[in-house]
Amino acid sequence: QKEVEQDPGPLSVPEGAIVSLNxxxxxxxxxxxxxxxxxxxxxxxxxxxxxxxxxxxxxxFTAQVDKSSKYISLFIxxxxxxxxxxxxxxxxxxxxxxxxxxxxxxxLQVIP
Amino acid sequence: ETxxxxxxxxxxxxxxxxxxxxxxSQSGHNTVSWYQQALGQxxxxxxxxxxxxENGRGNFPPRFSGLQFPNYxxxxxxxxxxxxxxxxxxxxxxxxQDIGELFFGEGSRLTVL
Numbered sequence: 001q002k003e004v005e006q007d008p009g010p011l012s013v014p015e016g017a018i019v020s021l022n023x024x025x026x027x028x029x030x031x032x033x034x035x036x037x038x039x040x041x042x043x044x045x046x047x048x049x050x051x052x053x054x055x056x057x058x059x060x061f062t063a064q065v066d067k068s069s070k071y072i073s074l075f076i077x078x079x080x081x082x083x084x085x086x087x088x089x090x091x092x093x094x095x096x097x098x099x100x101x102x103x104x105x106x107x108l109q110v111i112p
Numbered sequence: 113e114t115x116x117x118x119x120x121x122x123x124x125x126x127x128x129x130x131x132x133x134x135x136x137s138q139s140g141h142n143t144v145s146w147y148q149q150a151l152g153q154x155x156x157x158x159x160x161x162x163x164x165x166e167n168g169r170g171n172f173p174p175r176f177s178g179l180q181f182p183n184y185x186x187x188x189x190x191x192x193x194x195x196x197x198x199x200x201x202x203x204x205x206x207x208x209q210d211i212g213e214l215f216f217g218e219g220s221r222l223t224v225l
Contacts, residue, residue, distance in 0.1 A: 004154075006154075008152065032211050032212045033212075034212045041218070042218055042219075043116070043202050043204075043216030043217050043218045043219050044155065044202070044214075044216050045216065046212075046213055046214065046215075049212050049213060088154050088155075090154075090212070092211060092212050098143065098145065098160060098168070098206060098208075098211055098212065098214070099157045099160065099168050099170065100145075100147075100155075100157060100212065100214060101157070102147075102154030102155050102156075103154050104152070104153055104154050105153075105154050
């Protein structure tokens with residue numbers, strides 16, 4: 001069983017829709033949570049970063065962490081065709097070096 | 113401020129050969145890590161270097177090795193290439209105190225025949 005589970009999709013939505021992306025994890029040692037966006041043939045880029053349970057908002061993006069359920073989400077409001085990419089959840093355990101454990105990634109397509 | 117650059121962008125090798133991939137970190141960053149991303153998968157952590165020392169390693173065999181230079185550039189070396197080594201190799205630089213804030217290059221795509 002993988003430490004981080006993420007539905008690979010693909011997920012196809014119309015422009016303007018609200019998108020919900022999710023990951024679950026099995027190890028309570030994970031304390032830092034990130035969402036990265038990866039366009040085709042590019043490296044991942046950091047979208048959102050959070051440490052604590054709760055919500056964090058940045059423009060059209062909201063990251064949500066529920067440590068009690070070991071569940072994290074990313075919401076995209078008013079989705080745009082430029083949001084079409086693969087979204088990777090990622091997390092780090094407390095202590096030690098920056099070993100980031102990534103999910104499989106969810107491929108999102110926003111249709112104009 | 114320059115970003116993370118990697119070379120070469122694409123390369124083809126045959127089984128048993130050796131390969132060296134190069135990375136130039138973002139200016140001011142003191143930590144570099146390498147990830148392997150197979151097709152349709154998330155990146156997998158190979159190792160991390162801080163102050164020219166390896167300070168963390170994932171589940172990769174010793175034939176994967178690396179170096180970090182005083183100017184924070186880095187190399188990933190893979191010996192005795194296997195078919196399963198075909199993947200996108202990503203370099204990420206960061207500041208050791210900024211946990212999780214990795215800045216990735218565009219990767220080197222390795223094909224092993």
